[in-house]
Every structure is written in structure tokens, then in C-alpha cells.
Amino acid sequence: MMSKRILKAGYIGLLASMLPVGVAMAAPSVGPSGMDFYEVPSIYAGSNGDLIWYRSATVDVGASVVSKAWNVMYRSTDSLGATNTVTGTVIVPNAAWTGPGERPTLSYAVGTHGLAQGCAPSLQLAGGTDYENRNIAAALAKGYAVLVTDNAGYTTGDSPTYLAGESQAHAVLDIFTAASQIPNAGISANAPAVIWGYSQGGQTASWAGEVQKSYAPDLNLVAIAAGGTPADFPSTAAYLDGSAGASFLLGAVVGLAEQYPDDIPLDELASANGHAAIAVAKDQCVFESLFDFMNDSISEYTVGSKGLTELLAIPSVNDAVTAQNLGDGKPSVPVYQYHGQADEFIEIEQHAALKKRYCGKFAKVTFDIFPSEHIVTQFQAAPHVLEWFDERFAGTSVDNSCYSFSQAPKSNANPGGGDFVVSLNDWNLGATIHLATLDQDVILPEDSSLTADTNITQGTLMGSMSVPDFDTKLNILVNLDVNLSIEPVGPITGTAGLSRDGMLNIDGQADANVLINAAGFGWLKLPFNCTTTSPVAFPIAYEGPIGDLGAGYLEFNGTTEFSELKCGWMTSLFNSLVAGPGQQYQFTVTPPAPTRW
Incomplete structure (x- = not known):
């Protein structure tokens, strides 16, 4: 060549x-x-x-x-x-x-x-x-x-x-x-x-x-x-063949055959099904092809159902592929x-x-x-x-x-050949809850996290959040030091999808109980064991282009209602100050920092 x-x-x-x-x-x-x-x-x-x-x-x-x-x-x-x-x-x-x-x-x-x-x-x-x-x-x-x-x-x-x-x-x-x-x-x-x-x-x-x-x-x-x-390229092609990213392999075949027509005789190698697929792919943008050809094997499109190994055994094809x-x-x-x-x-x-x-x-x-x-x-x-x-x-x-003398990275990707799943593992959760009646902000601790699997193929969202107990200040008649808990109730569930024109849609909900564990001054706090009588629903909704992830975070905003609290002899006071509608929240989810290798 x-x-x-x-x-x-x-x-x-x-x-x-x-x-x-x-x-x-x-x-x-x-x-x-x-x-x-x-x-x-x-x-x-x-x-x-x-x-x-x-x-x-x-x-x-x-x-x-x-x-x-x-x-x-x-x-x-x-x-x-x-x-x-x-x-x-x-x-x-x-x-x-x-x-x-x-x-x-x-x-x-x-x-x-x-x-x-x-x-x-x-x-x-x-x-x-x-x-x-x-x-x-x-x-x-x-x-x-x-x-x-x-x-x-x-x-x-x-x-x-x-x-x-x-x-x-x-x-x-x-x-x-x-x-x-x-x-x-x-x-x-x-x-x-x-x-x-x-x-x-x-x-x-x-x-x-x-x-x-x-x-x-x-x-x-x-x-x-x-x-x-x-x-x-041979390694990448093998990784894509029959996987969620199979459309990229189909596109590569078309593109390299255009640049190297003598080396990759596409008319001779492609079956009738292959020619039909090529015609479709030439009329599509990236996300359309991604979904239409997901998990397809190249053998579905070749004369004699030749697989990738057989195709790369053809010297001219191998030359054109390895030239990249x-x-x-x-x-x-x-x-x-x-x-x-x-x-x-x-x-x-x-x-x-x-x-x-x-x-x-x-x-x-x-x-x-x-x-x-x-x-x-x-x-x-x-x-x-x-x-x-x-x-x-x-x-x-x-x-x-x-x-660097650290060990070379190893993939932990979801297995190919199945659903297209986007995983967020222990992403940082920054959250602020604005209490309507008190007109005060409660900020969740820095080591809060969110984990979620978004199955684009099935259109489902499943995840969880972790929030350690934390101290904050609330002006409840006087300025008190308060120990709070946000306890998730069940998993985060919902729907999620990526449209054919690259729009990301998330519509889920996180349910949690809010607990006021103790309140007082400094180290001197009295236990209250105060908890919402039913879980607080935090809707997690987002719609926008996938490129919005370029901001480095995902942000979810909304308004929710706190159910009545059960607090023993303090129930009436806490309900009047904390419970009720109009509680605003902002969840900001950011990825862990990269590691240098």
C-alpha cells in the first residue's frame, strides 16, 4: 500500500x-x-x-x-x-x-x-x-x-x-x-x-x-x-463488533473504503443486507446510527457472513485498516x-x-x-x-x-453486546435545601454522593444517594446547632434516554426521610429523634443536549413538600417551622476528579 x-x-x-x-x-x-x-x-x-x-x-x-x-x-x-x-x-x-x-x-x-x-x-x-x-x-x-x-x-x-x-x-x-x-x-x-x-x-x-x-x-x-x-484499529474494531458502538465500525468500513477503494472492495465484500445498511448509514447522523445498528455484527453485512477476523485476513483490507x-x-x-x-x-x-x-x-x-x-x-x-x-x-x-510508574489502567466498562448503560459511580453530590418558613438554607455535607445506572436502551434510571449525618445551624426561635440526617427510602428510580438528535432526558425521583436528631449549642445538644412521617419526594428532572455535560456537572432543581414531623413534645413547634410545601432544593452532581497516570 x-x-x-x-x-x-x-x-x-x-x-x-x-x-x-x-x-x-x-x-x-x-x-x-x-x-x-x-x-x-x-x-x-x-x-x-x-x-x-x-x-x-x-x-x-x-x-x-x-x-x-x-x-x-x-x-x-x-x-x-x-x-x-x-x-x-x-x-x-x-x-x-x-x-x-x-x-x-x-x-x-x-x-x-x-x-x-x-x-x-x-x-x-x-x-x-x-x-x-x-x-x-x-x-x-x-x-x-x-x-x-x-x-x-x-x-x-x-x-x-x-x-x-x-x-x-x-x-x-x-x-x-x-x-x-x-x-x-x-x-x-x-x-x-x-x-x-x-x-x-x-x-x-x-x-x-x-x-x-x-x-x-x-x-x-x-x-x-x-x-x-x-x-x-484492529483492536478497536474487535471491541466495537457486536457491541453498543457497532455503528462506528459500520461507518469506519464506509469511510476507509472511500479512501482506499482498491484495498477495500466494498461492492464485492458487502452482501445485499450490507448495501442496504450502508445506504441507511449514509443518510444518518451519529445518534440515529448509534441506535439503529447497536449490537450488530459485521458478519450480518458481508458476503458469506465473513466475520471481522476473516476480513482482516485479506491482506489489502488489513493494510488499509492498520494504516490508521x-x-x-x-x-x-x-x-x-x-x-x-x-x-x-x-x-x-x-x-x-x-x-x-x-x-x-x-x-x-x-x-x-x-x-x-x-x-x-x-x-x-x-x-x-x-x-x-x-x-x-x-x-x-x-x-x-x-x-509515572503506576499500573496501566484496565477497563471497567459494562460488557459489550448488551444494553447501552451509562454509569455514574460515586459522583459528588452537592445539595442545598431552602426551608420555606424559616427562609434558611441547609447545605448537605461535601462527602455526599450519588450513584446511578442509566440504561439508554431500556430507558430506565436506577440509582442511590448517600448523605452522612451532618451539623448545621437553624434559627428556631434562637440560633441552634442542629444535627440532621437525610435517609434515602428505596432506590432512585425513573426514566432516562438519549434521543436520535442528541437530547438527554432524565425524569426520576429520590425519596428520603428528613430527621432532626438533636439540637442545642455546640457540643451540648438534646436528642429530639424528629422525623418526617412520610418520605420527602425530590424529583430529578433534566432535559437538554448531551453537550451540556461540558459544564462538568448535572444540576437538578425543584420544589418539594415536607410531610408533618413526629417529634414528641416538640412536634407542634417543628411542624410550624419546618413542615409544609414550598421547600426548594438544588442538587449538583459532579464527577470524581481524574487520576493521572
Whole structure:
């Protein structure tokens, strides 16, 4: 396969050198409106990253952080060295840059969006429907200019070359050059640059780090963050086959066959059922495919029901798949790698192995392990990524995980091939209850926690909360020191789901008794053994885009009623001051901090 790359690259170079001067593109111009913008103009010569045309764009990332934005079309190169045309979005924030030097530029390498044209980031950003909006908005709020490539084939009428690593790396590197050529955009080609990606985007970012020095040597790249990265493609494919993430394997087959048609003869390998599935997948976005192809095996779509092992035994197929593996190169800049230990789509072990390969080449690597599964980790890691980038721009020394001697992480993901379950294990529960009559707040202790399993397939929520006994002050006639208990009654139950357009919905309830154990002054407290006569219902409801997890927490607010209390001779007093409706509460659930490996 390497010989094919060289021959094709040589052919493209020869063709470009033979083009008459008049064929070269003129200075970038304003592109057409509507979908005509994505119609690629006639053949042109030029350099990687050259801006073909641009236009002003409306971008909705769910927050008021955008000053101005543009769609761009620019020149790039695919994995085989052939010239291609890529589109994307360039966003300048309204936040001032307060750090050192020029405003930095961040190229955001998106995760899987789906194969249909309408799923492309530039179109979803315009409509406010991109599930990665929250991460992009957080980067803009930092004062970074943000560039989002659509990657090759998503908007220009071709099939996407999904997961073709080198093509994606070129696209994410070339958009820096294209952005700097937009007139009066204020984006400098010399500004410090970073790349951030997760899942497919983690693959993109890692590939960019390995090829930047040879492909875009003039770029002032200072750091890369790559999370949830598929670094070993055969291993990742085996992990996805027949699992909850089977749609990603189907997409990979389509994308790699588009980039390597001679190596992966899809028409010959796919059965009638396979061709039908491919047609469906090409017309879907990520969450649609996720649910439609969940737990499917690749053998269901191949001639002769060939399984993954048989397909990878075909030399040309194996060549194309293993060509996406990372680790042959060395990142040119410090890398922040991160992964969820419960990742059910991309196993953590193969990403940890990439860290070891990078460390063996004396790269600077920081590796953080998050406690959650794939989708949750994508968003809960965002504040940590951006803090790490701030440190790089400030010139702070890197915490190099290569010198760590702790044991490599092992996956604790839910088994594949079953339901899609998102687990929150011992997440921190911060809670405030506002007592209506007393007009006072009761704050639960810091070591309170919540554990929950959300079965997306079954649409169910099951969990529990733990709240240690704690002391607080309540002004009950006089300012008293009060010892309280919040005792759960049964499990947290309810429904939960993730819609086909990426909307997260939680509708559950936690029931608990409220106990006033003792009250007094300092260490001198009298026992009261006062308890609600029936459990207090705390509804736990949330609806919003999955990307809202990028805030690093989930928040539940509501109003409830305290039943009458049974307190012996103090019953009348406590009922008049504590019981009744209108008790407001706020539960904030945050993940445990990552561990560094």
C-alpha cells in the first residue's frame, strides 16, 4: 500500500506542475450563498491550506460568545497524497484574549457526526444543533479563535473518508492557514496554535501531532489534546463488533473504503443486507446510527457472513485498516491524552499503549483517566483540557506522565453486546435545601454522593444517594446547632434516554426521610429523634443536549413538600417551622476528579 501512496502522490504532484499558470486560483473571494457554497469550483493549483473562498456565517453554540464567523473552503490533501477540497467554520470570540502574546487559535477536531451531509459541523453549527457546541463555546469563552473543519467529503458531494487518519490530520492542520487568509479576520498565521479532539477527533489530533513537522512545519503548534482515541484499529474494531458502538465500525468500513477503494472492495465484500445498511448509514447522523445498528455484527453485512477476523485476513483490507494505527510517529508538541475507564466504545488499554509508544520516543505526554464511559467523558473532561491549554500558552512546564510508574489502567466498562448503560459511580453530590418558613438554607455535607445506572436502551434510571449525618445551624426561635440526617427510602428510580438528535432526558425521583436528631449549642445538644412521617419526594428532572455535560456537572432543581414531623413534645413547634410545601432544593452532581497516570 505504501507504493500506491507514493505513486498517487507523485502523479498529483506531476499534474500540478504541468498546470498552466492561469489555472491557479486567484486571491480568495467571497463564496456563493446557500448550499452553492459547497460546490467545488474548477480544478486549481496552490498550496495546502490555501483559501478558495469564504463567506460570513451565523454560528449558534448555545452561548453569547461569538463575535464573528465565516465558512471557508480550502485546499488539502487526503491520506494517499491526492489534492482534495475541504470546508469548515472559523469563529472569532467576543471575549478578549488576556494571556501572553497574540490571541491563540484552536483547531477543534470533531468526533463522529454521521455520514450524511446535513450532519457536517458547519451546517449543524449554523443551526445550533451540533452536539459538541458546549465544548466549542467553552474554548471561545477562553478567548481562543476556534476553527472547525468538516473533514473531507462531508459537504462537497463525495462520501466522507471517515476515520482516514492522515486525511483528517491534513484537514485540521490546513484550516489554520485558510483562517489566516480571511481578510480582516484578525487571525495570525504566526499565533500559537493548539488542536483538540475526542474519539474520531482524538484520532485526528494525534495524527496531526505525528505529521505536523513534515506536513505543516511553519505552523506555530504548541500543544495537542486527544481523548478517547482509537489508536489501534484492529483492536478497536474487535471491541466495537457486536457491541453498543457497532455503528462506528459500520461507518469506519464506509469511510476507509472511500479512501482506499482498491484495498477495500466494498461492492464485492458487502452482501445485499450490507448495501442496504450502508445506504441507511449514509443518510444518518451519529445518534440515529448509534441506535439503529447497536449490537450488530459485521458478519450480518458481508458476503458469506465473513466475520471481522476473516476480513482482516485479506491482506489489502488489513493494510488499509492498520494504516490508521497511531504511534509510528512522534508528536511534535506536548500531548494531553485522556480516556474514560468505563469507555464502552473505545477501550482504554489500546490508548494507554499509545502513550507508552510516545513515551518510548521521548515525547511529552500527560495522561488522565476519567471514571466515566465514552460520551460522558467527552464533556466532563472539557474544563481540564482547557486548563491544560492555558498552562501551555503561559509556558508552564508539562507534567510528563512518561515518568509515572503506576499500573496501566484496565477497563471497567459494562460488557459489550448488551444494553447501552451509562454509569455514574460515586459522583459528588452537592445539595442545598431552602426551608420555606424559616427562609434558611441547609447545605448537605461535601462527602455526599450519588450513584446511578442509566440504561439508554431500556430507558430506565436506577440509582442511590448517600448523605452522612451532618451539623448545621437553624434559627428556631434562637440560633441552634442542629444535627440532621437525610435517609434515602428505596432506590432512585425513573426514566432516562438519549434521543436520535442528541437530547438527554432524565425524569426520576429520590425519596428520603428528613430527621432532626438533636439540637442545642455546640457540643451540648438534646436528642429530639424528629422525623418526617412520610418520605420527602425530590424529583430529578433534566432535559437538554448531551453537550451540556461540558459544564462538568448535572444540576437538578425543584420544589418539594415536607410531610408533618413526629417529634414528641416538640412536634407542634417543628411542624410550624419546618413542615409544609414550598421547600426548594438544588442538587449538583459532579464527577470524581481524574487520576493521572
